[in-house]
Amino acid sequence: GHYINPNLAMYDHVEVLRGVDGLFSGMGNPGGVINLVRKRPITETQLIGTASAGSWNNYRLELDGNVPITEGGAIRARLVGSYLDRDFFYDRATDRRKFIYGIVEMDVTPTTTIFISGNYEDRFRKANYSGIPYDDTGDIIHLPRNTSFVTSWAAGNFESWELAAGLEQRFGRDWILKANAGFIKGSGFEEISIWGYGFGSERTF
Secondary structure (H helix, E strand, O other): OOOOOOOHHHEEEEEEEEOOHHHOOOOOOOOEEEEEEEOOOOOOOEEEEEEEEEOOOEEEEEEEEEEEOOOOOOEEEEEEEEEEEEEOOOOOOEEEEEEEEEEEEEEEEOOEEEEEEEEEEEEEEEOOOOOOOEOOOOOEOOOOOOOOOOOOOOOEEEEEEEEEEEEEEEOOOOOEEEEEEEEEEEEEEEEEEEOOEEEEEEEEO
């Protein structure tokens, strides 16, 4: 979960498919499936910017731009970028994320569309894994809310890349055939301190 954690900036909406998930995705257990629908280009020029601010220095900026490359929008592109910088209610913890997503679509025929997309994220974080200890009797130690045992050196850097391509063929009566292929790669290094014990870990996949 540290290395691949999809950034919601590239999604248009979330679909919740209720019922046995075996009907949609594989193994048949009661429940449902969450389908994250990615943003796609439109045939009009558009630029949308959003900014937010919250408690504990929680700041986020997102820019979403769309442009038709050819007249009429048969070839069109969309580019999304976001930046997050936030602290937490406990000391010495932070999370910074830089993200970019791009997609180009082309209508090969009036009923056939192909696309290629890619995204990249760079993340730096300092997090508290161990929480606050109990005393030797099992009671809660009454410390200030912002107490943290995160050391100054414990931090992690993570990167992820993803490429995807696909085809969409539309038929009559709202039938659609879709074929998609993708490649994802991530790497990260994290140094962690837990109760005076420190270690580092590195992964690439």
